[in-house]
Amino acid sequence: MSEVTKEDLELINKHTRRELKADEVYTFPLVLCTNQVDRDFERFDDNALDELAVLCIGKTVIRDHIWSADNQTARIYRTQVENKGAGVKHLTAFAYLPVTDSTKDFIAQLDAGIKKEVSIGCAAQQAVCSICGKSRQDCMHVAGRMYSGDMCVYTLKGITDAYEVSFVAVPAQPDAGVIKSFNVRKSYTEGEEEQNTVQGAGTALDERLVEAEIKNIERKMNYEYQMQ
Numbered sequence: 001m002s003e004v005t006k007e008d009l010e011l012i013n014k015h016t017r018r019e020l021k022a023d024e025v026y027t028f029p030l031v032l033c034t035n036q037v038d039r040d041f042e043r044f045d046d047n048a049l050d051e052l053a054v055l056c057i058g059k060t061v062i063r064d065h066i067w068s069a070d071n072q073t074a075r076i077y078r079t080q081v082e083n084k085g086a087g088v089k090h091l092t093a094f095a096y097l098p099v100t101d102s103t104k105d106f107i108a109q110l111d112a113g114i115k116k117e118v119s120i121g122c123a124a125q126q127a128v129c130s131i132c133g134k135s136r137q138d139c140m141h142v143a144g145r146m147y148s149g150d151m152c153v154y155t156l157k158g159i160t161d162a163y164e165v166s167f168v169a170v171p172a173q174p175d176a177g178v179i180k181s182f183n184v185r186k187s188y189t190e191g192e193e194e195q196n197t198v199q200g201a202g203t204a205l206d207e208r209l210v211e212a213e214i215k216n217i218e219r220k221m222n223y224e225y226q227m228q
């Protein structure tokens with residue numbers, strides 16, 4: 001059982017209908033995302049982490065990518081950007097859930113470290129290419145491909161909204177360092193979104209390159225379609 005401090009309880013009770021006591025809540029930390037390049041050859045810039053840190057407070061952590069009240073498991077009440085050294089930053093969130101008969105199994109899974117992978121859904125104003133510095137829709141490079149020794153990656157900037165955080169049903173990771181996979185929605189034009197879901201953490205690099213390439217083409221096609 002996690003220790004719930006008085007400060008934590010005050011923050012938690014901002015989100016509850018009645019005041020909960022320390023023994024009625026379970027809290028746990030989770031790394032939402034980092035500023036490092038992910039499996040989709042994208043990364044958040046440092047400002048984006050700070051923006052997400054604010055936007056994620058009060059957001060629900062759901063068990064799967066299913067939008068239903070049953071799946072709403074926990075709520076984020078505190079976030080912090082942690083400096084891990086060598087320019088690496090992690091956005092860590094602290095979430096709570098009530099201790100009830102229906103959450104017992106889930107808490108046991110959290111305690112056992114089974115539910116580790118999360119994905120975060122958010123909207124970014126811009127995805128900037130590392131090769132040409134242009135926005136994705138104006139750039140002809142392909143994420144994950146090498147250009148004169150440099151890999152094309154996109155930096156996500158200007159986070160305008162965070163939708164949800166989900167636990168991803170992925171079995172224990174062979175590479176324990178990887179504790180996130182995320183799901184980013186990017187708005188190209190107001191009111192229109194495209195969803196990009198990362199699947200299977202253990203996918204081989206070749207497959208990832210192919211996937212990234214397909215996604216890149218789809219994005220460009222989608223953008224061109226929207227422009228017509």
Ligand SMILES: [Zn+2]
Pocket residue numbers: 129130131132133134139140141
């Ligand atoms: Zn480019």
